[in-house]
Amino acid sequence: MLELRDLSAAYGDTPVLDAVSLTLPRGDTAALLGPSGSGKTTLLRILAGFETPSGGSVRFDGGMLNDAHHHVPPEARDFAMVFQDLALLPHLNAIDNVQFGLHRLKRPEARRRALEALDMVGLARFAERRPHALSGGQLQRVAVARALAARPRLLLLDEPFSSLDEELRLQLREELRALLEQLGITALLVTHSHLEAFAFGQWVGVLRDGALHQWDTPYNVYHRPSTRFVADFVGEGVFIRGSIREDGSEVETELGALPPSPGPLPDRREVDVLLRPDDVLHDDHSPWKARIVHKSFRGASFLYGLELASGTQVLSLVPSHHNHRLGEAIGIRLNLEHVMCFAPAEGRDVLTE
């Protein structure tokens, strides 16, 4: 089990991480999500032992790795890392690259383990190939095999799929997730793509400016974002104006009254309610009509941008056999399982990815 308590870090006078706390159960996978500069890579490098925190503690399986009195060096942690640029040596073939991380073992044993790891990622027959003779996806697998071969207690992944095309990325992610599950390895992935984070992690953390806004299941991060930033950063959606009744039982919006989800509400009556595109359903019988102002085709569905009579815009994800023209008015209704209210913000209201 990985435990961070109030972990802080700074480069000189610039704070990078601010009191981050989280717990990752043993054998689980997690993804840290955040825009560039949010501190996610620094967090990963602290876990690896490359950098030293300025405060707080890191524990793994009960052992203290970092606090005011401890700094366990990287080589003593039994962790492995898959780097963004893969860090493969150009002059070594695939199996020697995997073996590179196993230098503590005797040669025959290291060889056997390296081959086994290559086999796990389906590359046993490319063992003798050098990096320049392997495709992008194959290189990725070699890097993963190298990290797994050492049987690390914790696997750290620093945006390892960012250089691949979308389809390959998805495939590798699924394979890796299955492999980690099978081996029971605890893993933490860093990424700026929420789709990648959701597909990989049983847990997802959202970082902004060094602060951990939420550490939760992917479902909750998407549907029950704890802050406006998380709602904004993760996926598409809009905020519409609402006002909370005196008794707090419902929020009045121009698309009807909604029961707010349990949890703390903003301490004011005027709020913003988060509407995801999948919360807005197309319903010809609905009393609420909206005019289509833009549309984009996504294969299985259309994403419609809709304008209500008041001028408020919402997004709606509609199965693609409902093909309407721009300017056409269609009926919509809300179907929210979670009604998330936030203090209103100035500025833009339409969320994009």
Add this chain to the structure above:
Amino acid sequence: MPATASAAPPRSLGRPRGWQLAALLLCVPTLVPLGAALWSWSAVDAALLEHLRSYVLPAAVANTAILLLLVLVGVLVVGVVSAGLVALTDFPGRALFSFLLLLPLALPGYVVAIAFLGLLDQGGGFLPGLPEWMPEVRNRYGLSLVLTASLYPYVFLITREAFQSQGLRAIEAARSVGLRPHQAFVKVALPLALPWIAAGASLALMEVLADFGTVAAFNHDTLSVAIYKAWYGLFSPQSALQIASLMLVFVVVLLTLEAQARKRMRFTAMGVGSVRRLPLPRRGRWLATAWCSAVFLLAFGLPVSWLVWAGLQHLDLIDARFIEWAKNSALLALMGAALVVVAATFLATSVHIAPSPALRTAQRIATLGYAFPGALLAVGIYVPLSQASQSIGGGLAASLAGGGVALLLAGYAVRFMAVAHAPVASSTMRLSPSILDSARLSGMPRGRILATVYWPTLRRSMAVGALLVFVDIMKEMPITLMMRPFGWDTLATRVFEYTSEGQWEQAAVPALLLIAVGIIPVWLLQRQTGQNNDTSHA
């Protein structure tokens, strides 16, 4: 708890402090001559200084400055025109000339001077005799011509690269908005290549400032010659150092020029595979061929032919003594190459492992020596170190011979550190920092990292660096001449002895051997840089 954390720790090998300190010390040999030049003003011999001021310095400074200017014009015209033709247009023999025009790099200026002066003196034996209208050329104009012939490749090479990598595409872009080919060249390709041209020209000028053999053969008193004469004529190392400090002004100007140019060299590689070269009209095509042929013949064909002809007349010079000179040259070059490549590799890997500002500065200083003329280095290293060793060791004559070679090697190390450092440092760039991180995460010990990560990656460029330094030391003249232990003649110093007595034909024999060695790096260079040159031939 303190609010600050360890900021940007050194990459992955922890903090090898002793090691870093050693790397920092590598910049000391470069700083010694600078310190010596300043120190030389601490005690002034009024009579000597008056002599220098009245009879030596005005002429030396003026000669040096005028020579720099004349050669600048020469290398710009020859280098840029040739590079433009070869890289941007198409004409009969283009691909061949792209290589042939590099060949003069193999000829040190003093070798071209031997052929030039030998042709004038004894042309009758080789050519049917010189025409009467031939103007006198044993002056600074002839000298500039010789130096231009041996130094234009610096401009040609780097400008060819600039034109090839972005000039062609830029010209296409310019023509697509309606500029005619020559307008596109003048308005787009030439301004784009300016930083490269300036960098090449400043390197060529550094060589002019450093040149000793060529100007000595022409009896032209520049600052380099003045240093030599002050040391060996006036027997005043201090005066020599004072002249050297004057020379430093030129060094600083040229270094600044080069640094400014390099800062502006923004390299945006544009694919050249599908680009068509500019068409020349029929007459223009043959004019281009004629220009390139003329440059090649004057800078390489004619001098080398004469040297071969002259050398063949004096094959009897190849005796036991000659073999001894060749062995001395090779031995010094071998020791120097080994020393320099080890030091350069140590420096480059240290900076790669722990890129601290202090180490980066040390690296920059330690590799500045290419801008320091050999004469300046010779006097700047010899004087303080021999004085230091005298005051410490009591000046035993026996230890001086060994010390002499050590000092000589120190001089080579300063002058040629950059030659070996550049290829090795660029190879370290191929190793991403994460490779070191990953090695460290797996607990690999430092020695093992050097063996499995650095050595396989760097060994090729170390070999290239060593080879380049080897050839440079073989051809080096002033440092060897001034710092060699008594009785150690090398091929280059023999060339100097012969030329100072006007024995051009005899000088041709050792010169030919130096040319043969000098061809190797040119061939390497062509292999490295000229590859896409022929594939894009439409």
